Amino acid sequence: MPNFEQPIDRLGSNSIKWDTILKTYNEKELLPLWIADMDFKAPAGVLNAYQKLLDHGILGYTDTPESLYTAIINWEKEQHQLAIEKEEILFFSGVLAGITTAIQAFTKPNDTILIHDPVYPPFANIITTNRRQLVRSRLIDEDGRFVMDFADMEEKFKHQHVKVMILCNPHNPGGRVWSKEELQKLGNLCKKYDVLVLSDEIHQDLVFPPYEMTSFFKAGEDFSDFSVQFTSMTKTFNLAGIKNSVVFVKSAKLRKQLTRKQEENFQQEINTFGLVGMEAAYETGKEWLNELLPYIQSNIAYTMKFFQEHLPNVHIMSPEGTYLLWLDFSKYELSDAELEERLIHKGKVVLNTGVSYGPSGKQHMRLNVACPRATLEEGLHRIAMALK
Ligand SMILES: Cc1ncc(COP(=O)(O)O)c(C=O)c1O
The missing domain is CATH 3.40.640.10 (Type I PLP-dependent aspartate aminotransferase-like (Major domain))
Incomplete structure (x- = not known):
C-alpha cells in the first residue's frame, strides 16, 4: 500500500523542485509547490524492477x-x-x-x-x-x-x-x-x-x-x-x-x-x-494509480475549501484531471512581480508564475497539490500569509 501521507525529504537529491529554488530566489526555507512532479515514492513494482536490474549489476x-x-x-x-x-x-x-x-x-x-x-x-x-x-x-x-x-x-x-x-x-x-x-x-x-x-x-x-x-x-x-x-x-x-x-x-x-x-x-x-x-x-502500477487518484482529489477538495475559507478573493478552477490548480489572484490588484515577491519573500512558498503560460496568465499562479497533506497544509498557510 503506498503511503502518500509520509513526507519524504527531497533536499539534497538534486531535485529541480526542491534543490534549485534557493539559488533562483535567493531565499531560504522555501516550500516548493511548483513544477509537475509529485513528492511521492514511485510504485513498488517499479522500484523492485530497478532493484533487480541493480542486483544483476550489468x-x-x-x-x-x-x-x-x-x-x-x-x-x-x-x-x-x-x-x-x-x-x-x-x-x-x-x-x-x-x-x-x-x-x-x-x-x-x-x-x-x-x-x-x-x-x-x-x-x-x-x-x-x-x-x-x-x-x-x-x-x-x-x-x-x-x-x-x-x-x-x-x-x-x-x-x-x-x-x-x-x-x-x-x-x-x-x-x-x-x-x-x-x-x-x-x-x-x-x-x-x-x-x-x-x-x-x-x-x-x-x-x-x-x-x-x-x-x-x-x-x-x-x-x-x-x-x-x-x-x-x-x-x-x-x-x-x-x-x-x-x-x-x-x-x-x-x-x-x-x-x-x-x-x-x-x-x-x-x-x-x-x-x-x-x-x-x-x-x-494500476493499483498504485487507483490509490493515488482519490488522494489527489482529496488534496484538491481540501485546497478549494481552504481558499474558500481563508482566501475567498482567489478564484480557482476546479480541475477535471491533473494535480495542478490554476489560481486567479487578479482581485488583489498586485502586479505579477509584486505577487511573486509576496509569495516568495513573505510566504516563502514557490508556485509557477501564470504569465509563463501565456499573456492571459497575468496575475495567476499554478499550484501543484501532489504532495503529502501536511506539506500542502503548510504551503496553503504560507500563501495565506503572503497575501495578508
Ligand atoms: C503537458 C506536458 N507535456 C510535457 C511535459 C514534460 O514531459 P517530458 O518530461 O516527458 O518531456 C509536461 C510536464 O509537466 C507537461 O505537463
Missing part, C-alpha cells in the same frame, strides 16, 4: 523487449479503450523531445504553429527556438472552466496559415479534460484547414470521475490521419526523471516522416532505466 546496451510493447498496448486498451498496434509506437526520451522532433519533421522554419493561451510553457519555447511562428488562441473562462474559442481558432487557421496545432489534453494548467464533442469540433476544424494536430496526452491517466479521457484519435473516425499522440507513464507514476515517452502514430505517412527525423537526430535509442521503469509501471 547496465549494457538494452534492446526494447516485446513485453514492453505488450504492456503499452494493454494499458492503452484497458485504461483508455484505445487500440494501438506495435508498429504504431515510437519511443522518445520525453514528451517534449517527441514534440520537438515532430515540429522539425512536419513543418519548416517560419511555418505557423498554434497553441492555446494559457498552456504548458515549453510549447512556446520549442516553437520559437525552432524558428517557427507562434500563434496563440485564448481559452475562455466560462463559469470557472476553460473552453476553446472555436471562432478565434478558425480565424487563425484561415488567415494565419496555421500548419500545426499543439493540443494539451488534459489541459495543463486549467485541468480541463476535453470532451469528445469539443475534440470533434476541434478536429473537424483542423481537417477543414489542413492543420496537423500534435496531441500531448501526458496527463491522460490523471482524470477524475465522472470526467472521461478522450484521446484525440478517438474523437473522430479519421482523426488519426492528421494527428500524432504523445504520452508517457512518467507523469502518471512520478517517474519524470527517467525521461521517457511513447508516441503513437497511426498514419503510415506521418510515421515515416517522424521516424526519418528521429533517425536524423539519432534519437531512437532509449536508455535502460527508461525501458525497465516504463514496463514495470505499465504492468504493475
Whole structure:
C-alpha cells in the first residue's frame, strides 16, 4: 500500500523542485509547490524492477523487449479503450523531445504553429527556438472552466496559415479534460484547414470521475490521419526523471516522416532505466494509480475549501484531471512581480508564475497539490500569509 501521507525529504537529491529554488530566489526555507512532479515514492513494482536490474549489476546496451510493447498496448486498451498496434509506437526520451522532433519533421522554419493561451510553457519555447511562428488562441473562462474559442481558432487557421496545432489534453494548467464533442469540433476544424494536430496526452491517466479521457484519435473516425499522440507513464507514476515517452502514430505517412527525423537526430535509442521503469509501471502500477487518484482529489477538495475559507478573493478552477490548480489572484490588484515577491519573500512558498503560460496568465499562479497533506497544509498557510 503506498503511503502518500509520509513526507519524504527531497533536499539534497538534486531535485529541480526542491534543490534549485534557493539559488533562483535567493531565499531560504522555501516550500516548493511548483513544477509537475509529485513528492511521492514511485510504485513498488517499479522500484523492485530497478532493484533487480541493480542486483544483476550489468547496465549494457538494452534492446526494447516485446513485453514492453505488450504492456503499452494493454494499458492503452484497458485504461483508455484505445487500440494501438506495435508498429504504431515510437519511443522518445520525453514528451517534449517527441514534440520537438515532430515540429522539425512536419513543418519548416517560419511555418505557423498554434497553441492555446494559457498552456504548458515549453510549447512556446520549442516553437520559437525552432524558428517557427507562434500563434496563440485564448481559452475562455466560462463559469470557472476553460473552453476553446472555436471562432478565434478558425480565424487563425484561415488567415494565419496555421500548419500545426499543439493540443494539451488534459489541459495543463486549467485541468480541463476535453470532451469528445469539443475534440470533434476541434478536429473537424483542423481537417477543414489542413492543420496537423500534435496531441500531448501526458496527463491522460490523471482524470477524475465522472470526467472521461478522450484521446484525440478517438474523437473522430479519421482523426488519426492528421494527428500524432504523445504520452508517457512518467507523469502518471512520478517517474519524470527517467525521461521517457511513447508516441503513437497511426498514419503510415506521418510515421515515416517522424521516424526519418528521429533517425536524423539519432534519437531512437532509449536508455535502460527508461525501458525497465516504463514496463514495470505499465504492468504493475494500476493499483498504485487507483490509490493515488482519490488522494489527489482529496488534496484538491481540501485546497478549494481552504481558499474558500481563508482566501475567498482567489478564484480557482476546479480541475477535471491533473494535480495542478490554476489560481486567479487578479482581485488583489498586485502586479505579477509584486505577487511573486509576496509569495516568495513573505510566504516563502514557490508556485509557477501564470504569465509563463501565456499573456492571459497575468496575475495567476499554478499550484501543484501532489504532495503529502501536511506539506500542502503548510504551503496553503504560507500563501495565506503572503497575501495578508
Ligand atoms: C503537458 C506536458 N507535456 C510535457 C511535459 C514534460 O514531459 P517530458 O518530461 O516527458 O518531456 C509536461 C510536464 O509537466 C507537461 O505537463
